[in-house]
Amino acid sequence: MTASELNPRTKHYEFLGPPGAFLISVGVTFMVYALYFGCSETSGGCPPPLELIPQRLTSSLASKSFWLSLFDAKGASYYFGWYAFCVVAWMLLPGDWVEGTVLRTGGKQVYKINAFSTFLLSLGLTAGTIWRFGFGSFTFIYEHWVGIVTAAVIMAIGQAFLVYAMSFRSGELLALGGNSGNFIYDWFIGRGLNPTIGYLDLKSFNELRPGLILWVLINISMACEQAVRRGGNITDSMWLVLVFQAWYVADGLYNEPALFTTIDITTDGFGYMLSFGDLAWVPFVYSLQARYLVFNQVELGPIMTTVVFLVNASGYWIFRAANGEKNDFRNGRNPKNLKFMTTASGSKLLTSGWWGFSRHPNYVGDLLMALSWSMATGFNTPVTYFYPIYFAVLLIHRQLRDEEKCSKKYGADWEKYTKLVPWRMIPYVY
Numbered sequence: 329m330t331a332s333e334l335n336p337r338t339k340h341y342e343f344l345g346p347p348g349a350f351l352i353s354v355g356v357t358f359m360v361y362a363l364y365f366g367c368s369e370t371s372g373g374c375p376p377p378l379e380l381i382p383q384r385l386t387s388s389l390a391s392k393s394f395w396l397s398l399f400d401a402k403g404a405s406y407y408f409g410w411y412a413f414c415v416v417a418w419m420l421l422p423g424d425w426v427e428g429t430v431l432r433t434g435g436k437q438v439y440k441i442n443a444f445s446t447f448l449l450s451l452g453l454t455a456g457t458i459w460r461f462g463f464g465s466f467t468f469i470y471e472h473w474v475g476i477v478t479a480a481v482i483m484a485i486g487q488a489f490l491v492y493a494m495s496f497r498s499g500e501l502l503a504l505g506g507n508s509g510n511f512i513y514d515w516f517i518g519r520g521l522n523p524t525i526g527y528l529d530l531k532s533f534n535e536l537r538p539g540l541i542l543w544v545l546i547n548i549s550m551a552c553e554q555a556v557r558r559g560g561n562i563t564d565s566m567w568l569v570l571v572f573q574a575w576y577v578a579d580g581l582y583n584e585p586a587l588f589t590t591i592d593i594t595t596d597g598f599g600y601m602l603s604f605g606d607l608a609w610v611p612f613v614y615s616l617q618a619r620y621l622v623f624n625q626v627e628l629g630p631i632m633t634t635v636v637f638l639v640n641a642s643g644y645w646i647f648r649a650a651n652g653e654k655n656d657f658r659n660g661r662n663p664k665n666l667k668f669m670t671t672a673s674g675s676k677l678l679t680s681g682w683w684g685f686s687r688h689p690n691y692v693g694d695l696l697m698a699l700s701w702s703m704a705t706g707f708n709t710p711v712t713y714f715y716p717i718y719f720a721v722l723l724i725h726r727q728l729r730d731e732e733k734c735s736k737k738y739g740a741d742w743e744k745y746t747k748l749v750p751w752r753m754i755p756y757v758y
């Protein structure tokens with residue numbers, strides 16, 4: 329196979345092509361800061377009075393001291409120290425090496441499985457620090473928020489350039505969607521499919537370790553800040569957010585091999601969209617509820633706590649059961665004897681169980697969990713509902729991209745499948 333046969337040019341743009349890629353890159357970076365300045369105690373509320381926003385925005389953007397305040401050497405040293413810890417943990421903690429799915433070359437990428445033990449080590453060190461030195465020893469993330477965000481953004485931009493340059497190494501396998509020849513588009517979407525330094529696969533490493541685990545550490549820091557302010561007492565709402573989100577992260581890390589069949593790993597390149605998503609968006613946007621609860625100490629009471637608990641539990645049940653059924657099936661197991669159809673490509677598609685309910689039942693479970701995390705903050709502001717709203721948009725877009733991929737892969741069989749399983753996500757709704 330020649331190099332151009334293996335890595336054909338991308339002819340079809342997503343996200344409205346290069347202008348869209350540019351605007352999204354700037355827009356999502358701006359959004360991480362906007363969610364802080366638009367929802368914090370220093371800016372006067374969540375959100376601050378709406379009539380003040382335009383004037384504050386223009387005066388801040390025009391002021392040199394504002395731009396300088398985004399960088400903070402201590403915050404940067406915390407972040408880069410944390411990233412280095414994750415790399416060292418990946419290197420030193422024991423873990424099996426497992427193979428991913430078959431690549432276009434016929435080969436397979438190998439991955440070291442120790443994300444969950446990295447998580448346990450981080451939690452152990454954090455718990456030990458708080459136990460020994462008190463809640464006040466772990467509030468530094470709350471105090472250096474903006475500086476830590478900026479360091480994460482610098483890391484994400486730096487990695488996007490690095491992997492773009494690495495994708496020109498000879499023999500590199502490119503993402504089918506990220507080889508358009510347009511710099512800004514390919515830099516955003518990701519040109520290289522599996523950028524690797526030595527044995528370190530950057531895409532899966534970034535997706536599971538430095539951002540996802542940091543999300544939980546941030547939540548712990550927010551809970552510590554709340555405890556300091558309340559004389560050691562943490563609200564029921566903060567406990568719910570802390571426990572549910574830590575559980576969600578632990579589940580993803582514990583099931584690390586399942587990541588290797590997701591669209592990000594099998595299909596998408598590693599560019600700014602993922603480096604930024606993994607390193608900045610996930611930890612600093614997904615932790616908005618916990619940060620909000622520091623300065624809005626909502627007490628839910630037993631009834632609302634039960635409602636939030638039930639929404640989260642049903643979401644998790646659907647999410648885990650659906651992902652479990654698909655993972656078992658893709659690994660050649662069918663313990664529940666689910667019905668399936670065989671396609672001309674040789675691959676089979678489940679048509680009963682959760683995958684008979686809709687074509688993306690796992691997204692429904694994920695969305696229910698997202699909703700429950702926002703419900704834990706009460707109903708005083710729409711800002712803490714940003715996550716489920718953004719997530720619904722992301723998952724609908726993702727589902728459309730996935731269906732396009734499946735329709736190409738399975739051809740007429742996909743048509744047959746969509747007749748057997750007519751609903752995309754929620755029966756009778758979508």
Ligand SMILES: NC(=O)C1=CN([C@@H]2O[C@H](COP(=O)(O)OP(=O)(O)OC[C@H]3O[C@@H](n4cnc5c(N)ncnc54)[C@H](OP(=O)(O)O)[C@@H]3O)[C@@H](O)[C@H]2O)C=CC1
Nearest residue numbers: 589590591592651654676677678679683690691694726730
């Ligand atoms: N918290 C967050 O921010 C995010 C979370 N997620 C979560 O990540 C998880 C992975 O999501 P994602 O990678 O998007 O997609 P899925 O895990 O749903 O995988 C989609 C693939 O599954 C296979 N498939 C589709 N239908 C069937 C069927 N009936 N039987 C068997 N296999 C089938 C197809 O691949 P093939 O047939 O080629 O094997 C398809 O491409 C989800 O649970 C999602 O909710 C995702 C994005 C963001």
Ligand SMILES: CC(C)=CCC[C@@H](C)[C@H]1CC=C2C3=C(CC[C@@]21C)[C@@]1(C)CC[C@H](O)C(C)(C)[C@@H]1CC3
Nearest residue numbers: 356535579580587590592601602604605606609610
């Ligand atoms: C706004 C922007 C730049 C978005 C980029 C999208 C990313 C934030 C998400 C793409 C797919 C993701 C997944 C998870 C986190 C969010 C991103 C990176 C995930 C690691 C969360 C935990 C789950 O258990 C998971 C492992 C299934 C999941 C995989 C996909």
